[in-house]
Structure formats: structure tokens, C-alpha cells
Amino acid sequence: MTAPAATTTTYEKIGGDAAVGKLCDRFYELMDTVPQFAELRAMHPESLQGSRDKLYMFLSGWFGGPDLFVEKFGHPRLRARHMPFEIGTRERDQWVACMVLAMEDVGIEKEIRAKLLENFFNTADFMRNRAG
Structure with missing residues (x-):
């Protein structure tokens, strides 16, 4: 019998912990400075550090690395956690564009970006809780 082939996670493919950290840093830097994302930015607290840290912990596990968010906060319950915020197509599209x-900017390979974009869009679309 041969051993099953080892699968490489997205976490490993993009560069692990350092890459997830750079992605989150860049995401919130863009959100904070690009006028196109002003409405999205307005939904966040003055300091983005807590939001950045939660996204970092979530993405770490979502990409197949350490499940930091679950270890600290339990099940992500993404929709329930985002329910206090009015999220429509504009906010969804700003979030996705910022992540793209x-x-x-952090150099994630095109093929990986395409798959992640599909997953990010579907997840962001699921967060919508108002029309428009």
C-alpha cells in the first residue's frame, strides 16, 4: 500500500503565517487610505487593530493553517457576528475589491487569487443582510 499523497494547504502555498499577516496588514491599510473603500472603513472602529487581528486569526484557519480564531473565540458564526452591521451589495463589493x-499587492499567485476570490465573494455575499 502506498501512503496517500500529502495535500498542500492554501496556507502553505501562500507562505504561511507571515503571508497571512502581510495580507491582513495590506487589506486594512487599503481600507483605511483608499477613498473607494470609505463606506467600508466607516463600518469599523477608529482603530483597525482588533479587526485586523480577528481577520488574521480567521484566515489562518480558513486557509488551512492554525485555527487561531476558533481556539480563541469558538465557531466563527460569520453571519451572526456581522449581523449588527448593515451589509448590502456596495459593502460586499468594497470588501471584495479591497481584498483583491x-x-x-502581497504577491499571491494568480491561480490562487482566482480561487480565493471565488471563496471570498461567496462568503462576503453570504454576509449581506440588507437589499441594495
């Missing part, structure tokens, strides 16, 4: 730029 962040992925490009």
Missing part, C-alpha cells in the same frame, strides 16, 4: 487589491 491586497492579494495582488
